[in-house]
Amino acid sequence: MTLLDVENLHVYYGQIHALKGITLHVDPGEIVTLIGANGAGKSTTLKTISGLLRPREGRITLSGQDLAALPAHEVVAKGVVQVPEGRRIFGQLTVHENLSMGAYTRTERDGIDGDLERIFTLFPRLKERRAQVAGTLSGGEQQMLAIGRALMSQPKVLLLDEPSMGLAPVLVEQIFETITGINQLGTTVLLVEQNAYMALQIAQRGYVLQTGEIALSGSAKDLQANVEVRKAYLGG
């Protein structure tokens, strides 16, 4: 049974045809990655799923429920949350306030407090800095906060847009380990990455995007072995 289903998605920026019929699906418990060059439409796909962009054509469903017509804040309530590109934490808010904004759609106090503790065990650094203004965190800590903030909404599907961007190699490894960990705890992940090498190592399946179309799809192993993919995205 598919969890997130995207069918024949067409998105325009004014006159520019950015997505030309994207079809993809994510099954429960999977890590699926979307790889491709700059401007291929990876972020556009995520933004459309999140409800920030309106598709001109196509369907987006979560367990059969239509998402395409919902405004962004209702998509979150349905269980699809995004960690946006470039982290975009609320720099003037404290770490704790950032996390509580992640839980904005929820009302059960106990559940929220429990999740807060879980996130603090996942990222002990955030616990140390919970009262600190988030803008003063390092890049790696900000990425942890961005992921923690998204997890606070108890998502069924976590959308990650370039989580490794701008981070030191050590931190990149750490972030990918974290994503695997989160997935093992039961959250389904749709991961957009330019770092195709790392992404294909942790994902079960992948899609290759090229100028707004799915050029290739398959299991991560097959994609890693594919000559075209190796040449274009894995450096030989």
Add this chain to the structure above:
Amino acid sequence: MAATLVAARIQRNWLQRLSVIDIFLWAFRLAVLAAVVVGTFRTLYSGRYAGEVWLDFVVFGVSQGSVYALIALGYTMVYGILRMINFAHGDIFMCGAYTAYYAAGALYRAGVFNRQPLLSLAIILAVAVTASTSVALLVERVAYRPLRRAPRLVPLISAIGASFFIEYAVRGLYGSGFQAYPEFEVFKGKWNVFGIGILRTQAVVIVATLILMGLLYLFVMRTKTGTAMRAVSEDMEVAALMGINVDRIIVITFAVGAAAAGAAGVLYALVFKQVHFFMGFYPGIKAFTAAVLGGIGNIPGAMLGGLFLGLFESVGPILVLDGLGIVAPYQLKDVIAFTMLVMVLIFRPSGILGERLAGKKA
């Protein structure tokens, strides 16, 4: 040798870079500074005003500044979220004061006004706040929301239109004359606070403002909705990605700002004892000045800016202008306020507390 050459080049560049405008701005700065110093010195030297007079002016300045600060909050909160100056805000303040006038009149005729002054004040405040909030929400829905995605100049023009619309609608409905506000018997005369005589109305204004500001600050800093407001003002798109209904937060922002303006309307009418369809114009512009002075988009800045502006405006004329030999200096208090606006815009556009705005938001 090389070092002197480099030094010479730096110096020449510095001289070359010095434009006519720079020279003019420096001259302007020096002239204002000289006027302030000379005027202050000569006033104090002449000893024309006794200590109590200064105190009266300071207290009046603080109470006037409190009203500015309350109105300034609405400007600053809406700017913080929409990056738009809500030029109809002064008229929203007027609507509060005007409806309060009718409520006060009804209570006065019913004889409740002076028998139950605190209850009456509470009722009047509630009526004013409700009226201001309703008008503000209507303006937001009709004049601003449809333009949310338009270029920034468009909602600004719409705001000016809304401002005129409200003014002339009130004029058409209630006439163009001044309406006298009834006076509370208990608020006549002075209270003695630590040996200082303070006009009762001014004391009420200051205390009420402090309470309202405290409540507002707690709301913005401690509640979930307040935190969401700050989140939306930082990054609207990500706020939506976190499940925050941005439109709802914007409506709440307008409502809270308008409520503060409505309360300010009642306090203003307590002090000046009259209402008029155009009464929102000057306090509105002054409060806008206060918001810019404190750093627009910054809530503590608006509070501080309002108090500063009120103080300068009330103490400035006799402190500075009187010493310069200007007759009837108090009539020039608006000159002081708007000179401050111009100077802030030229020399420190980010305002007193607004460093963070300079790069990111402006």
